[in-house]
Amino acid sequence: MNVIEVQNLRKEFKSYSSRSGLSGAFRDLFTRNYKVLAAVDNISLTVRQGEMVGYIGENGAGKSTTIKMLTGILTPTAGSITVNGMNPHKQREEFVRTIGVVFGQRSQLWWDIAVQESFRLLKKVYRVSDEDYNRHMGHVIETLEIGPLLDKPVRKLSLGQRMRCELAAALIHNPPLLFLDEPTIGLDVLVKLKIRKFLKEINEQYKTTILLTTHDLTDIEALCERVVLLDEGKIIYDGKLNQLQAQAVEGKQVEFDFLKVITNADLPTIQNVTWEQKDATTWLAFVNGDEQLVSQIIRDVIQKNPIKNVRINEVSTEEIVRKIYEEGMALS
Numbered sequence: 001m002n003v004i005e006v007q008n009l010r011k012e013f014k015s016y017s018s019r020s021g022l023s024g025a026f027r028d029l030f031t032r033n034y035k036v037l038a039a040v041d042n043i044s045l046t047v048r049q050g051e052m053v054g055y056i057g058e059n060g061a062g063k064s065t066t067i068k069m070l071t072g073i074l075t076p077t078a079g080s081i082t083v084n085g086m087n088p089h090k091q092r093e094e095f096v097r098t099i100g101v102v103f104g105q106r107s108q109l110w111w112d113i114a115v116q117e118s119f120r121l122l123k124k125v126y127r128v129s130d131e132d133y134n135r136h137m138g139h140v141i142e143t144l145e146i147g148p149l150l151d152k153p154v155r156k157l158s159l160g161q162r163m164r165c166e167l168a169a170a171l172i173h174n175p176p177l178l179f180l181d182e183p184t185i186g187l188d189v190l191v192k193l194k195i196r197k198f199l200k201e202i203n204e205q206y207k208t209t210i211l212l213t214t215h216d217l218t219d220i221e222a223l224c225e226r227v228v229l230l231d232e233g234k235i236i237y238d239g240k241l242n243q244l245q246a247q248a249v250e251g252k253q254v255e256f257d258f259l260k261v262i263t264n265a266d267l268p269t270i271q272n273v274t275w276e277q278k279d280a281t282t283w284l285a286f287v288n289g290d291e292q293l294v295s296q297i298i299r300d301v302i303q304k305n306p307i308k309n310v311r312i313n314e315v316s317t318e319e320i321v322r323k324i325y326e327e328g329m330a331l332s
């Protein structure tokens with residue numbers, strides 16, 4: 001079942017420019033110069049129930065604008081959106097009961113009242129029964145370890161504590177679909193791990209569909225099998241994360257630390273292997289081809305030269321994505 005269906009979605013913004021000088025300011029009062037910018041440029045996308053999708057892109061790529069349209073906050077300039085079988089903008093009231101949203105940069109909790117009071121208000125807004133609330137939220141509060149925070153006003157919480165409460169607040173009505181926009185921004189590693197573990201759990205337990213935007217690609221690696229890569233409002237890749245890694249990186253990199261200074265002549269010549277010197281005793285072998293070449297090269301090298309260490313370097317998603325944006329690599 002498709003939870004999200006988006007076709008040829010587009011959002012344009014007018015960006016106004018000011019004319020210089022006093023006369024320019026005066027003319028601006030009557031007519032303004034503007035350019036039209038397509039923040040989201042004809043994207044099509046479907047997400048099935050239970051998927052965890054990483055929606056990634058550079059600053060200004062159009063991620064938040066997409067999420068705002070998918071959650072009914074913004075209306076599209078063109079295209080169609082069906083989320084949970086509804087039009088998010090037109091069926092807003094019914095629609096919001098079926099989604100949970102966390103914007104890392106914004107709070108949905110009331111600043112001056114205790115966290116549990118915010119929860120109680122949201123419970124009323126979403127019309128959640130006492131029975132459902134106690135059963136579901138007991139578990140959420142325990143897993144996110146926010147029990148001791150419930151009687152504190154939000155303004156007294158640390159960022160990590162607040163984010164865990166935000167996440168719990170987004171789940172009060174146990175929505176089948178969760179939008180997370182930078183949910184781990186500014187959090188320390190331990191809190192990040194806690195949040196990731198929790199998201200995996202609700203995905204497994206309730207088949208909750210999750211669309212996650214983040215600049216922290218380790219979040220994506222930990223959670224999402226599928227990634228959608230956005231560049232200047234267009235989708236440039238939609239598929240499995242491991243395929244993106246395989247497509248973007250040609251082969252593997254084997255790093256040798258030798259016990260003595262090594263020159264090119266000491267190294268074996270093997271087809272599809274190129275050597276690069278890192279420093280006097282460290283060399284990198286770029287292996288292009290089947291996996292067996294890696295063991296062959298390690299065997300041939302250590303037969304002739306004493307080594308201190310050998311590493312097979314996996315290229316991180318962060319490096320891959322940087323490479324794609326820098327080199328404009330065409331992926332599809």
Ligand SMILES: Nc1ncnc2c1ncn2[C@@H]1O[C@H](COP(=O)(O)OP(=O)(O)OP(=O)(O)O)[C@@H](O)[C@H]1O
Nearest residue numbers: 013014015039057058059060061062063064065066
């Ligand atoms: N309300 C608005 N009015 C005019 N332009 C806007 C508006 N909102 C967003 N934009 C522009 O649309 C483009 C996409 O912005 P968006 O916030 O969707 O990017 P993003 O991928 O979420 O970026 P970031 O990673 O920085 O959050 C940007 O060029 C931005 O300046």
